[in-house]
Amino acid sequence: MSTHPASSPAEEDEPFHEAISRAIAILVERREDPPDLTALAAEVGLHPHHFQRVFSRWVGISPKRFVQYLRLDHAKRLLSAPTSLLDAALDTGLSGPSRLHDLFVTCEAMTPGDWKGRGAGLTIRWGLHASPFGPSLIGTTDRGVCWFSFVVGGEAAAIAEFAGEWPGAELVRDQAATAEVAARMFAPVAGPATGSLPLPVLLRGTNFQVKVWEALLSIPSGRVASYGDVAAAIGRPSASRAVGGAVGSNPVSVLIPCHRVIRSSGVIHNYRWGADKKQALLAWEAARTSAAA
Template sequence: METKDKLSFDRIAKAIEYLQAHFRLQPNLNEVARQVHLSPSHFQRLFTEWAGTSPKKFLQYISVEHAKAILQQQEGSTLFDATFETGLSSTSRLHDLFVNIEGMTPAEYKNGGKNLIINYSWAESPFGHVLVASTQKGICYMEFHQEEESAVEMLMAKYPKASFNKKMDDMQRNALIIFQKDWSQLSKVKLHLKGTDFQLKVWESLLKIPMGKLSTYGRIAEQIGNPKASRAVGTAVGNNPVAFLIPCHRVIQSSGVFGGYMWGTDRKTAIIGWEGVKVAQ
């Protein structure tokens, strides 16, 4: 029997893609199972092992109407500050409180990581494989990839003058705990990022969107004091170098449509639904 750890995310992603494309028709278990070439009972078991809930319940978290409902619930609130201070009472949202950003120095930013020693490792997550890398100060890179070799090449291209070690360190282990259900042992996660002042400001704002909640590019622009900068905010969100830890997946279009994602729209949909399930539990 396949377990949650061994289950291919590609199979789940295909099912989620079908659910998202046909949510208005509310497809039943048999219809979705047929899309991934499994019996209904087998698919139900595998999906529940991955998501912690049934495909039918998961569908509620990934529909456009659900996204709109979340946005409407936040209307009139101080989207970031108030929800960040009062909306993190449950254990399932603790990790939002434990992430902070330290920008690289101007010299580190300009010289391509010269004098930096970067450890990296290839790990599993509920959403596919991920390459995570860290400096002495914190996590500097975490991205979803299909192949380790190409992932490492992209990391090295981002820091062309750094020294690299294939090594799992404590910073990486702690960061990867966020993919587990129990964050009670999570220490503070520090990020050491290469970005402009504007990018860092946008990324810090993303950290204030609680798990299970969504925001829009326009609202983030307002939060950072530049309400006309929605397009620039979108670019900064798209340049996020740390998947999931900096939750750019929680930013959607003002219409309620989930929109694009650097690591695939199916993966974004899966993450939003997965987080919604965890908050509801």
Template structure:
């Protein structure tokens, strides 16, 4: 006997299969909903619940990956856009900037003209390298003895040019680990309390995991299983752990707040001792 849950899964699986096979035709929401005999509203809600992203976003990722493959093969921008089912280079540009944070031209030119400014700063948890692209934080990596900041940066962003320019990114560093108390009553306080601009790129699954980490309040902890449930994939705790381990922006995307369900702290990309120090530091701040 087929349960409602199984039937719903079959409907969404059928829609994903159709979208994966026909994304270059840019099927509409109505077309996908009709394919599985659902209203557009009901289909949109169910698809998002089961896949973790909207049908539109799912199709955008498929389109972008295909366009990137064409650009890597040397196709002109216009041809890559047309072959991907887009109406022109404008739509391809919007897709790249929205998801990748760079233009298709910069991707095609392997980063020519794309400058990553960086600096090395101190924190309560040791030195770290902070990298920015277009005034957005693209990387925060804590440094251990022997680490080469340039190697770390080029591994994360191989297509960019590097510029060691601490003064250009100092203002952002001052907001991450402020060395003095901030008067939140004045204009400066309002400016500093705005969310920091972050530039992320990764798979759809990684982005969902990193977004879930941002919802863990300071001073609180979550397990890998809880994060997996939060993104709608309760059996994917192992994959969640892999995504957390590849987090490129330490502290700001608080992967240090995730522990094992047994209560053990578990590993940490930048060292277990540093993770313990962060959690203790945050607990003290919350208690105050």
């Protein structure tokens, strides 16, 4: 009798991560004149029917409908909707979990001493994982996820950036330790539940940065807020520029959803991993939110 568990649908789709990532990149790049299903499937090397099934499973809607979520007018509609969760003052500290699509995320901020030590005495297990938006690097500790980045510019550069942020920590490559985080972050819409326990995040930043990152968790999936909205939510309405700096320095992208902050005009820009990836993430979340509804 085999002792290996049957593969899950998500595991069966794993070889197609690269194809879906490429398809999303193509649709973002050519959103004003997107290729049809047959042409897009051919570009990523899959049969049209198979491609449609895998894409819809991971993104939640068809490629044709996905393009609709990439348009500027959709971002403007999201921005004009009332951000009710940001209207109230953020007075719960870091103790309350926030909903992030199908995840619960809880945050813990490092002490000032830990922050200055830049990881001294900390063991960080890290791994490289595929995602629908390209390869990613995840770092996790016994206290929570402390790093998430997309790999842009090659693995060596991504690893060097990660290591540079934690010079005092012991870094151990451990794919198994980070695999669950990757699976929960990018689980397909129709996939089985990947666990309901909160996913803890360990934040290393100034008090102001942590307050901004906490505010980002209050922006619902499938929605956006402006830099001014976030500044007002933390009681610093004139600090939009400083908020922008804190948003850009977020060390745990996607889980702390800095991609949900855009200009008040609806223009999507200034993302650490590229504006196209930011636009793709917003469209993906909008599609998942629509599918869930």
